[in-house]
Amino acid sequence: MGAMGAESSLPGRVWGRERPTPRRQAPTVGRIVEASITLADAEGLDALSMRRVAADLGSGTTSLYRYVTGRDELLELMVDAIAGKTEPAPLTGDWRADLAAMARGHRETLLRHPWLGAVMATRPALGPNSLRHMDHALAAAGQLTSDITLAAGVVALVGDYLAGAVSREVAEQEAQRRTGLTEEQWRAGVGPYIREVIESGAYPQFARRVVEARDQTHGERFEFGLACLLEGVAATCVSGAADPTGAA
Amino acid sequence: MGAMGAESSLPGRVWGRERPTPRRQAPTVGRIVEASITLADAEGLDALSMRRVAADLGSGTTSLYRYVTGRDELLELMVDAIAGKTEPAPLTGDWRADLAAMARGHRETLLRHPWLGAVMATRPALGPNSLRHMDHALAAAGQLTSDITLAAGVVALVGDYLAGAVSREVAEQEAQRRTGLTEEQWRAGVGPYIREVIESGAYPQFARRVVEARDQTHGERFEFGLACLLEGVAATCVSGAADPTGAA
DNA sequence: CCCTTTCCGGGAACACTGTACCCACACCGG
DNA sequence: CCGGTGTGGGTACAGTGTTCCCGGAAAGGG
Incomplete structure (x- = not known):
């Protein structure tokens, strides 16, 4: 033919x-x-x-x-490809502002790619682009202390909070995408159960939380946590000149 | 027959x-x-x-x-079954000690069941046993403030850090189980690449971290982060009597 | 005691998945 | 022109979650 x-x-x-x-x-x-x-x-x-x-x-x-070589390697390459798409902002000299800015930036990225967090949670991320961001984060923390162990601890702390907080956020967002339900519809679905739980009286604090608590956006909650966290880092690292990481 | x-x-x-x-x-x-x-x-x-x-x-x-009804429901039931196996310790009046103790307890549980974190990261955990722990956590934070929104924020913050930190820990542990490699063997495997990365000079902070940083156990790192975090909560909630969560 | 109805255990089938093996075809140096 | 090598890709295998349905056991009623 x-x-x-x-x-x-x-x-x-x-x-x-x-x-x-x-x-x-x-x-x-x-x-x-x-x-x-x-x-x-x-x-x-x-x-x-x-x-x-x-x-x-x-x-x-x-x-x-x-x-x-396989799906796993593909996932790893995807992570590093995304890391390669964002350039770390130059340091300003203010460790707190710099770390906060990085955290916010990474949050945006994780929200834009809802699968990213899940993949990064299972693999170490040693690609060159990921390493560049890691290096930058360590440099930012280095403005606070010259103790590299302490700096690494601070970076890990911020990263851990970031991972956990965004994971919740993404879970919600993805559940909506998978089920096709809006948040309203979901609330309507679990509503009866929640009402039952509240009226049982067995969970008074939880009930108060549901009924009385102000609705916050994910952004507000993230900012609150980030502020607490950095405040704590500042307090811990200033006071404990004698090694807050607990060396021998 | x-x-x-x-x-x-x-x-x-x-x-x-x-x-x-x-x-x-x-x-x-x-x-x-x-x-x-x-x-x-x-x-x-x-x-x-x-x-x-x-x-x-x-x-x-x-x-x-x-x-x-399916695998998903089974996973949800597994989560709540585990929540039902641990009784929350009674409150002592010291919010900081109580929250820390809860965080440590949950970390132990998450390490004992390496799959737990991954499952909880994708589902809200509304089972009765999970709710009991949630209620208890809110009560602990309630010793710090009567503002339920703020208390919920603090609980979320601790929970997010917990999830992120343990996720890293478990990832390592699970990678070892899946591949059957000890940490030594894994280090030996990526060693050449790491050396290459360091000697390239492109990642000075990361290099310093690898070469100079003290080795810390996961427990130490977790405790450091937890201490920072609670310190930050204390600082933020004491100073900002006028609503650190940022209401209108 | 028998009959009927309800419920429950479970086999077969379907539409998928990642990946190892192998075959054929295109290109390229001699 | 001709062999070798690299690359595209089909087939096959051992799984997966889940739905449909069938046979049989237990239970309730006469």
């Missing part, structure tokens, strides 16, 4: 023919990672199957394994 | 016969949850398949669906 075969002599078949698809361009590792990120952003980590990625960039499934 | 059927007349067949297995006891939801927890503890969340759970308690796979 060559291109000049019998078929082309039938005039109508010329334009309606299925072309062999211009091979969408050779699937380099970069293109694979990029397609995977857009897919995961749009439909979540569960939708990120090797078959689906291959289909999205118009190649065969097993061809991906020429460029990536 | 009644018990007195033709087979029992063949003498040798009587004792060697396969008995229909005393139905291991009817698989109540409690037994299912218990089996699932021990399985997940031993072999991780990935090994927790419906087929495997059913096999472990000697029942058919699809029978489980009589007691549990």
